[in-house]
Amino acid sequence: QVQLQESGPGLVKPSQTLSLTCTVSGGSISSGGYYWSWIRQHPGKGLEWIGYIYYSGSTYYNPSLKSRVTISVDTSKNQFSLKLSSVTAADTAVYYCAREYFSCTNGVCSLYNWFDPWGQGTLVTVSS
Amino acid sequence: DIQMTQSPSSLSASVGDRVTITCRASQSISSYLNWYQQKPGKAPKLLIYAASSLQSGVPSRFSGSGSGTDFTLTISSLQPEDFATYYCQQSYSTPRAFGQGTKLEIK
Numbered sequence: 001q002v003q004l005q006e007s008g009p010g011l012v013k014p015s016q017t018l019s020l021t022c023t024v025s026g027g028s029i030s031s032g033g034y035y036w037s038w039i040r041q042h043p044g045k046g047l048e049w050i051g052y053i054y055y056s057g058s059t060y061y062n063p064s065l066k067s068r069v070t071i072s073v074d075t076s077k078n079q080f081s082l083k084l085s086s087v088t089a090a091d092t093a094v095y096y097c098a099r100e101y102f103s104c105t106n107g108v109c110s111l112y113n114w115f116d117p118w119g120q121g122t123l124v125t126v127s128s
Numbered sequence: 129d130i131q132m133t134q135s136p137s138s139l140s141a142s143v144g145d146r147v148t149i150t151c152r153a154s155q156s157i158s159s160y161l162n163w164y165q166q167k168p169g170k171a172p173k174l175l176i177y178a179a180s181s182l183q184s185g186v187p188s189r190f191s192g193s194g195s196g197t198d199f200t201l202t203i204s205s206l207q208p209e210d211f212a213t214y215y216c217q218q219s220y221s222t223p224r225a226f227g228q229g230t231k232l233e234i235k
Contacts, residue, residue, distance in 0.1 A: 037224075047172065047215055049224040062223040063129075096171055100224075112178045113219040114162045118171035 002027040004097045004119035012091075012126050018084040022097030022119055029078045030055045035100040036080045037115065038071060040093040048093075052100055053080055087126045094121040130154050130218050134227035140235040145206045149230045151199040151216035159195045160220040166229075167212045175214075176201065206232075 008020035022036070029036060035052035042048070051061035053071045061069045070083040084091060098115040131154040141147050151161065159179035164172035174183045176192035179199060189204040203210055211234050216227040 046228045047217075047226040049226070060222050064223070098171075111158070111160045111220055113160075114174055114177040115164070115172070115217070116174040116177075116183065118173075121171050 002099060002117060004099065004117060006095060006097050006119045006122040008122060008124070010123060010125060012087055012124060013128050014088055014126055015086055018082070018087050018091060018095075018124055018126070020082045020095055020097075020122065020124070021079050022081070024078045024080075024099075028075075029073065029080065030075045033101065033103060035060075035102060035113075036071075036073065037098045037100050038082045039096045039098055039115070039118075041096070041121070042090075042093045050082065050084075050095075089126050092124065092126045094123050096121045129223055130157065130221055130225050132216055132218055132225050132227040134214075134216060134230050136230060137228065138231040138233060140233050141206055142235045143206050143208055147203045147206055147232065149201045149214055149232075151194075151201070151227050153197045153199075153218055153220075156196045157218045157220035160218055161192075161194065161199050162217045162219060163190075163192055163201045164215045164217065165210075165212045166215065172215060208234075 003025045005023045012018045037052040038050040040048050051071050053059045053073050059071050068085045073080040096118050098118040102113040103110050133152045135150045161179045163176040165175050166172040175186050180192045191202045213229045213231045215229050
């Protein structure tokens with residue numbers, strides 16, 4: 001079955017750029033029918049959706065983070081990545097990658113989407 | 129943006145109890161609502177999608193209902209492994225939004 005694994009530095013300095021990669025195994029990121037998403041969870045808090053990318057490169061970002069977020073995809077490596085610029089302590093969180101299922105028929109896409117599976121998550125701390 | 133509000137924020141219950149968690153959307157989302165379970169130090173796990181469809185492999189004691197703005201997750205008979213935090217999530221629109229979570233604790 002498909003598995004996702006986050007990787008990247010666990011410590012980032014304030015004002016720098018946070019960079020994470022999600023490696024997909026057990027399936028192709030180019031298979032279609034899925035958005036590849038980033039979600040974060042501040043310590044002891046709830047879940048915040050950051051954005052997603054389709055294998056074609058189309059993206060959608062949470063407006064609350066849009067000015068600082070870039071999500072990209074490398075289909076040759078079966079990976080997608082997150083960059084978050086100008087980080088502060090408020091960006092300290094566990095970052096998850098996840099696959100969002102969706103389906104389209106005759107060009108009309110259902111809104112019955114869900115996140116499954118998720119990566120195990122990686123804690124990124126912003127500190128000098 | 130759609131806001132998701134869960135109640136209660138925390139809940140104490142005993143093994144064997146029937147438990148209901150509520151999720152309310154700030155506007156109608158039809159049945160575009162999912163439920164996840166998260167255990168400490170682990171990623172969330174999909175339980176219910178499309179408001180009432182049970183994800184493969186999830187025990188049948190879990191069920192979901194509702195449409196429009198009000199939804200419920202019910203656990204018919206709590207098992208020790210069910211003590212966790214539960215989140216609802218809407219897929220009606222972007223940005224995707226989660227509820228703040230309901231922590232289910234052992235009484």
